[in-house]
Amino acid sequence: xxxxxxxxxxxxxxxxxxxxxxxxxxxxxxxxxxxxxxxxxxxxxxxxxxxxxxxxxxxxxxxxxxxxxxxxxxxxxxxxxxxxxxxxxxxxxxxxxxxxxxxxxxxxxxxxxxxxxxxxxxxxxxxxxxxxxxxxxxxxxxxxxxxxxxxxxxxxxxxxxxxxxxxx
Amino acid sequence: xxxxxxxxxxxxxxxxxxxxxxxxxxxxxxxxxxxxxxxxxxxxxxxxxxxxxxxxxxxxxxxxxxxxxxxxxxxxxxxxxxxxxxxxxxxxxxxxxxxxxxxxxxxxxxxxxxxxxxxxxxxxxxxxxxxxxxxxxxxxxxxxxxxxxxxxxxxxxxxxxxxxxxxxxxxxxxxxxxxxxxxxxxxxxxxxxxxxxxxxxxxxxxxxxxxxxxxxxxxxxxxxxxxxxxxxxxxxxxxxxxxxxxxxxxxxxxxxxxxxxxxxxxxxxxxxxxxxxxxxxxxxxxxxxxxxxxxxxxxxxxxxxxxxxxxxxxxxxxxxxxxxxxxxxxxxxxxxxxxxxxxxxxxxxxxxxxxxxxxxxxxxxxxxxxxxxxxxxxxxxxxxxxxxxxxxxxxxxxxxxxxxxxxxxx
Ligand SMILES: Cc1cc2nc3c(=O)[nH]c(=O)nc-3n(C[C@H](O)[C@H](O)[C@H](O)COP(=O)(O)O)c2cc1C
Ligand code: SF4
Ligand code: FES
Numbered sequence: 001x002x003x004x005x006x007x008x009x010x011x012x013x014x015x016x017x018x019x020x021x022x023x024x025x026x027x028x029x030x031x032x033x034x035x036x037x038x039x040x041x042x043x044x045x046x047x048x049x050x051x052x053x054x055x056x057x058x059x060x061x062x063x064x065x066x067x068x069x070x071x072x073x074x075x076x077x078x079x080x081x082x083x084x085x086x087x088x089x090x091x092x093x094x095x096x097x098x099x100x101x102x103x104x105x106x107x108x109x110x111x112x113x114x115x116x117x118x119x120x121x122x123x124x125x126x127x128x129x130x131x132x133x134x135x136x137x138x139x140x141x142x143x144x145x146x147x148x149x150x151x152x153x154x155x156x157x158x159x160x161x162x163x164x165x166x167x168x
Numbered sequence: 169x170x171x172x173x174x175x176x177x178x179x180x181x182x183x184x185x186x187x188x189x190x191x192x193x194x195x196x197x198x199x200x201x202x203x204x205x206x207x208x209x210x211x212x213x214x215x216x217x218x219x220x221x222x223x224x225x226x227x228x229x230x231x232x233x234x235x236x237x238x239x240x241x242x243x244x245x246x247x248x249x250x251x252x253x254x255x256x257x258x259x260x261x262x263x264x265x266x267x268x269x270x271x272x273x274x275x276x277x278x279x280x281x282x283x284x285x286x287x288x289x290x291x292x293x294x295x296x297x298x299x300x301x302x303x304x305x306x307x308x309x310x311x312x313x314x315x316x317x318x319x320x321x322x323x324x325x326x327x328x329x330x331x332x333x334x335x336x337x338x339x340x341x342x343x344x345x346x347x348x349x350x351x352x353x354x355x356x357x358x359x360x361x362x363x364x365x366x367x368x369x370x371x372x373x374x375x376x377x378x379x380x381x382x383x384x385x386x387x388x389x390x391x392x393x394x395x396x397x398x399x400x401x402x403x404x405x406x407x408x409x410x411x412x413x414x415x416x417x418x419x420x421x422x423x424x425x426x427x428x429x430x431x432x433x434x435x436x437x438x439x440x441x442x443x444x445x446x447x448x449x450x451x452x453x454x455x456x457x458x459x460x461x462x463x464x465x466x467x468x469x470x471x472x473x474x475x476x477x478x479x480x481x482x483x484x485x486x487x488x489x490x491x492x493x494x495x496x497x498x499x500x501x502x503x504x505x506x507x508x509x510x511x512x513x514x515x516x517x518x519x520x521x522x523x524x525x526x527x528x529x530x531x532x533x534x535x536x537x538x539x540x541x542x543x544x545x546x547x548x549x550x551x552x553x554x555x556x557x558x559x560x561x562x563x564x565x566x567x568x569x570x571x572x573x574x575x576x577x578x
Contacts, residue, residue: 017327017329019367022348022349022367024348024349024350025329025347025348025349026349027349028329028330028331028332028346028349029329029330031332032291032294032330032332053349055349062351063349063350063351066334066351066352066510067291067331067332067333067334067351067352068332068333068334069291069292069332069333070332070333085253085452085500085504086253086254086411086452086486086497086500086501086504087253087254087410087411087416087486089500090410090411090412090486090487090488090492091410091411091412091416123251123253123335123504123507123508124251124252124253124254124255124452124504125292126250126251126255126256126258126259126290126292126293127256127259128253128254128255128256128408128410128416128484129256129408129409129410129416129417129418135292141294141295142291142292142294142295143294143295144292144295
């Protein structure tokens, strides 16, 4: 299904935020919207956004490449992005990441064999006083999970699997 | 003292419009639009001594006065990118005291004649943006945003715009590029945003915390605000305290307290009561300060912190104790800046690349020649980069090696 068919109201609201002669500004919110469907921006969505905003697909690809939250390839349905930046690392974030990956049997950056969960190390998420912490990126957007333990994270992953790919 | 910014800690549910209104909310904005000229609003802010809280500490009222009145329309952009490692104050403001922040955006907009304002949030603040959208809708419904406000000719709309993960988009011109739907790469300055900003139009860019001060400055007056803090730095500041302290978190203090007050008073001291070793007062882009008694007794304001060879910046105070090696600290900061360099200019792009490969070597083996090389590369970058990120990337490296030589001994 095209974006225009699936999200007519959202697209209208997004375009209304910017002066009509600067509709290119809508590219970032539209990419966020496109990513909700599949967890990444596929070729069709890129073409559709390019046509809507009258910019080239190459320009869209360069924007996807520049910003870390956009993905052009499918990975795990749930991305667990653990902050291991300096302030969190001073409060045990590196060990948390290593323990979590150990439990899942993967390395940071890898996806579990069932294709469900990708674990990544990311930079500061503005929650430095609540380490260890991570954000999840999935089909319902981005959520913060703070003061985490490996046990709590495994429960979250189990819940995600039971709920058919929804973080509950 | 009750809070000026973190007022939700004194007033429960101030993030609901009714409670905000009951506590004087929107009266400053309404009064300004009905009774004051725009330049009068700017003058009050100027006289209050308020300086930008995004890092550079530039006088806010003066910035508003720089707006080019021969070129229209004007825009206001709130910088909610909050990506400096160690900074987490703007998020708390937006989640807990959103209307005071939005009223600040509205007052800034009225003062510079803007009819549209954007709040640029880092993409990770997806939930915060949704929440602010709801609050903006409530303000429209209650008649505080929209057309012909309070029966005057003034109209204002506020929109949120989500980034997508890029520290450099906190730099104001990269941020504007990003709203324009481009890759977030800084522009050559001058011209500065008040003459050439969003869509090439005059634009005020202010940090969330800066703007959140404005409603109370308007309602209580410039003299009230000026009476708080020090002669150099008026008012209050939120310190994001992180690292090896017992009680990390946001603490709103008047300027003029000391590092000791913050770290040992508010923060409860060091984990396991270990000795403190170093302080980074402005997040990862900060210089490393040797945490001796002189430093701990230094006053927290822009001018005093400078006497320690560091900037207060966004006041994101990262505390490092004696369990931590400075070589590890700088490998973390280099990693960060290498990842976040936008790649537009060579000294920053290549310099960060080299610093990372050398520091990776040093982590395995403290070869004095490598330490010397790292210091050299960092100093070569200084003064040559297009935006301040390149400079930031060198601060911890240079001060770490020079001020903590024992941590780099073979
Ligand atoms: C690399 C870089 C990152 C920055 N990140 C932020 C940020 O996340 N938030 C912010 O308010 N200012 C940030 N700034 C400062 C802004 O460029 C700008 O000075 C500030 O938004 C102005 O607002 P103020 O005068 O209210 O402080 C950053 C600057 C640089 C060079
Ligand atoms: S200094 Fe770094 S971040 Fe700034 S413009 Fe140059 S490459 Fe980009
Ligand atoms: S360092 Fe992890 S959230 Fe800031």
